Amino acid sequence: MAERLNGVIRALETGRRIAFTSFIQAEVENAVSFAQSANDGVVFEMEHTPWDIRALREAMQFLLLRQKIAQAGSVACQMTPLVRIPPSGSEMNQWFAKQALDLGAYGIVWPRISTPEEAYNAVSACRYPRLRSAPLYEPAGLRGDAPMPAARYWGVSQQEYYKRADVWPLAPDGEVLVALMIEDTTAIENLEEIVRRVPGIGVLLVGEGDLTQELGCPRQYDNPELLRMMRHVREVAQAHDIPVGHPHVTGQNVERVIEEGYRFLMTFPKRDFSALDQGRALAGR
Structure with a gap:
């Protein structure tokens, strides 16, 4: 196999088979900060923010650190960019992904599948x-042909x-x-049928927030029915060897999350105001 370019897939294939990512907004400052983190990748959050393709393109460029690329001896971006797109699954909007x-x-x-x-x-x-006679025809491809910027x-x-x-695995x-x-x-309810009928799913990511809304317990992540569904x-996922993801990983739950078998971990990007708080206390404010 050729050198693996996707760092998230590389992490899912090797070692403890756990990948670390974070949701970040498509802004240069975020890209500069996270390009130097120990994450395997980032997920640019564009479901709940405006679809600004120019901002996404610019932020992706600032993930590229020439020094790290040279030291790794690889053309791969050392911080793999993924994108959460706006439409829910029922909207069937392919052009955002394209x-x-x-x-x-x-x-x-993909939100809300x-x-x-x-x-x-x-x-x-x-x-x-591809032609129906080609290997791995299903699911039949829909992506249009314009590869130059991506290449x-x-x-x-x-x-x-x-x-x-093409889609892994x-x-x-x-x-x-x-x-x-x-x-x-x-x-x-449909999960077993989804994984049985659709090859090419790389990760199943639990959306705790939306599930708690429907269950009538918004953001109550210890709700017994939510925990049963998770x-x-x-x-x-484990029965079909599909990595399962957790979207809210913190210092308080990371050990439990790993023990439970989650493999696509999204750590929460938190701004640190500890120096400000300490300084205000010392200043008597």
Whole structure:
């Protein structure tokens, strides 16, 4: 296999098979800060922020640290960019994924995937079309052909990009990660059918916040019914060898999260005001 470019997939394939990421907004300051972190990747949060493709492109460029690339002896970006796009699964909007992938994003996080049809659409949108007689035809690709910016961002030729721009783990050498957010009770009910019918799912990411809204206990992450549903997602994912993700990992729960088998860990980016608080206390304010 050629050198792995997607650092999140690399982490999921090696060692303890755990990848670390964080949600960040598509801003230069965030990219500069997180490019120097120990994360395997970042997920640019564009579901709950305006879809600003220029801001995304600029932020992705500031993830590239020439010194780290040179020291690694690899063309790969050392902080793998993924993008959470705006539409819910039921909206079937493929163009958001197409635009993010065409910039060079290494994967897409799809919000609120609830049915096998929505999951199929998500994976299809991240694949190029091929003949029905070709290997690994399903899910049939829908992505349009405009690879030049992405190939340049990855540091490969266009033909090499075509070979590697497929979804993992369906294509073992694929560098594109498709993460489906499981965020409502319909998705919980359909989960076994989703994973059985749709190959190419790279991560199942539990959407705790949306689930608690539907359950009538907003942001109450210790709710017994929520915990039961999260356990169900883990069990189904593990039975099909699909990494399962946790979106709210902190210093208080990280040990438990790892023990429970989560493999795609999203640490919470928190601003540190400890020096300010200490200074105000010393100043008598």
